Amino acid sequence: MAIRFILSVSLGLWFLGIGPSPGSPALSAGLSWRNLSCPACRALFTVLDIALKFNSNVDEVAVVASKLCVRLKLAPQDICVQAITLFKHDVITAWTESVLKPSEICGLLLGIACGHWDIYSDWNVTLPDTPKPPVTPPKPPSPGSPVTRVLFLTDIHWDKDYIPGTNPDCQDPLCCRKGSGLPPKHRKGAGKWGEYSKCDLPLHTIENLLQHLQSEHFDLVYWTGDIPAHDVWHQTRKDQLRALSTITGLIRKNLGHIPVYPAVGNHESTPVNSFPPPFIHGNESSTWLYDAMVQLWKYWLPEEAQETLRKAGFYTVKLKPGLRLVSLNMNFCSHENFWLLVNSTDPAGQLQWLVSILQEAEDSGDKVHIIGHIPPGLCMKVWSWNYYRIVNRYEGTIAAQFFGHTHVDEFEVFYDEETLSRAVSVAFIAPSVTTYINLNPGFRVYRIDGNYPESSHAVLDHETYILNLTEANERDNPKWVFLYGLQEAYGIKTAFPVDMDNLISHFLLDDRLFQRYWFLYHKGHTDQPCQQACKTATICALRTGRAGDPALCKDLHNKLTYRETQSLWRQRRMC
Known part of the structure; x- marks a missing residue:
């Protein structure tokens, strides 16, 4: 398991962690890509698509992504900055090497009414011409069998x-560790062997x-x-x-x-x-x-x-x-x-x-x-x-x-x-x-x-x-x-x-x-x-x-x- 906003990094701004994936907890809280209109979505990704063709703009886009990550309360500020710094190179390389167009991105995020996308289109493995042999269901082994x-x-x-004794209920996506702080008075700290929490x-x-x-x-x-x-x-x-x-x-x-x-x-x-x-x-x-x-x-x-x-x-x-x-x-x-x-x-x-x-x-x-x-x-x-x-x-x-x-x-x-x-x-x-x-x-x-x-x-x-x-x-x-x-x-x-x-x-x-x-x-x-x-x-x-x-x-x-x-x-x- 992992931090949802990072696991969901899949394309565009979503790649950079500044917006939730479809079905993420942020959506259930009322934050949704669907609040973005189709024309605005296309305009946004057209600008980003052009900007990211120039390496000098990558850092600027990452800064904007970090600010939006904080504004959308996807994670504390330091984690937003560190995560996007870590992800930006690989994510942007994958995006720019893909054939995604702004209309396809918006079709994925907002639905097919905003654009068609087929990056994950159907394909089939090839099975040999050898006929499938008759299937014999497995039988319980005889007593004493190996x-x-x-x-x-x-x-x-x-x-x-x-670190045992640290706060198991910290604000970060992972707790019970250096930087988690101490627990409140009514709560025991992280146990020696592990803890029932996000640890x-x-x-x-x-x-x-x-x-x-x-x-x-x-x-x-x-x-x-x-x-x-x-x-x-x-x-x-x-x-x-x-x-x-x-x-x-x-x-x-x-x-x-x-x-x-x-x-x-x-x-x-x-x-x-x-x-x-x-x-x-x-x-x-x-x-x-x-x-x-x-x-x-x-x-x-x-x-x-x-x-x-x-x-x-x-x-x-x-x-x-x-x-x-x-x-x-x-x-x-x-x-x-x-x-x-x-x-x-x-x-x-x-x-x-x-x-x-x-x-x-x-x-x-x-x-x-x-x-x-x-x-x-x-x-x-x-x-x-x-x-x-x-x-x-x-x-x-x-x-x-x-x-x-x-x-x-x-x-x-x-x-x-x-x-x-x-x-x-x-x-x-x-x-x-x-x-x-x-x-x-x-x-x-x-x-x-x-x-x-x-x-x-x-x-x-x-x-x-x-x-x-x-x-x-x-x-x-x-x-x-x-x-x-x-x-x-x-x-x-x-x-x-x-x-x-x-x-x-x-x-x-x-x-x-x-x-x-x-x-x-x-x-x-x-x-x-x-x-x-x-x-x-x-x-x-x-x-x-x-x-x-x-x-x-x-x-x-x-x-x-x-x-x-x-x-x-x-x-x-x-x-």
Whole structure:
């Protein structure tokens, strides 16, 4: 998660952080691009478009942006200035290299009546002519069959400036840190191990977690990114590389005997969400980040995987006979990656590459695990629909999908494209290590059908563990405790797609069961029940592995308003 006005930087003045994105909190407060008339919008962006063709004007535009950021109360003055200074070069380069015209920008911001835009127009990956083989649903393994235990870590968000005792409710977008000040008399300061507020984690909490995990048995570790803190307004490349190196080093120190397979999060870069496609060269490219990842992760990855990681942040590796892993760079599907304005058609050729890997696996009779940071249902629509199509075609090969990013405990069910009724796959979305926002720290362990002939390599069960901050902050030696197991909590025998689809149906019928899910969704820390509108929107999200598809929730439409749906997506995307 991150500061909304920075995450929403996507184009024009919105790029620079001086206006909210459609659907941002500022809009709900009555501040909207729609208050701007179409002629005024076109005039504004025409002037900016001309001005930004001259490098000498970039700083002047940034000054104006900073003043408007303060006037619109998007953030305190110092954060406005630092954020826009950080973002201005990359954002303006992306804008000027894109083919956006003022009328297209205004069409995006104000609606198609003010102009047509097709920067994110439809495109399709090419699937092989090879017919889809008959699908055999996975079966529960025989008693005593091997089980693979996979440790899953995501969204660590280390704040190097965390200071216990500081104000957890400061005015900045991130608190509990240097510059947050002291809390008011009626409020306790930030806890030693973390805090229920808009705060990330101190290093000693992360070290404590990894030391705890040393004594446990795991066969594999999947680690899906977001290493730095949410202080995105003044991060430098040096800061990001320090975070990457520090946390990688701690994982190797404590879990070095276990194979670790990482994925790239949206916070690894600076500016946040800035991931240019490989055809962007020079200082604007992501070479500085990918080269560092190759150097730090080569201990875990073979040379072939290092090559594609260095190129664009994704890779594949053979885990064991019959099982392959694909690690995707989900930043190429992200609404907030402003570089995709230059060209969003299968950035880096990643989805076409994925098709080739899956076809090779199908030909070899292998199963595939897919890991990534941002869940597919939160991606740009055209990317998400192409991915959904790939999952449908290779449902017999894709054994499991694993993501993070939302910081909460949820999942997305994929259905057959013909009827949208038969569950074909599940994207499991694990809770974060960080507390941001108002959460306990947590991690996940997946129990997966093990390594034997004809194994499905599918998820059978998962277990979630937390650090209860209320208890932990009262002691020097905190205890990471078991929160729940999937099978036991919901009375299911496996976690196959049909089981998870049936579970959604049970949530609709059994409110007590659903409220248990809502409690566990927040890692055991929420004091607000999820009432009807909330419940309907939440269940809709569980069905929605394909972005922007109302058909997936058509039976819920009479219970769910457009505003409620948008509110849910805003919450899930504010990461």
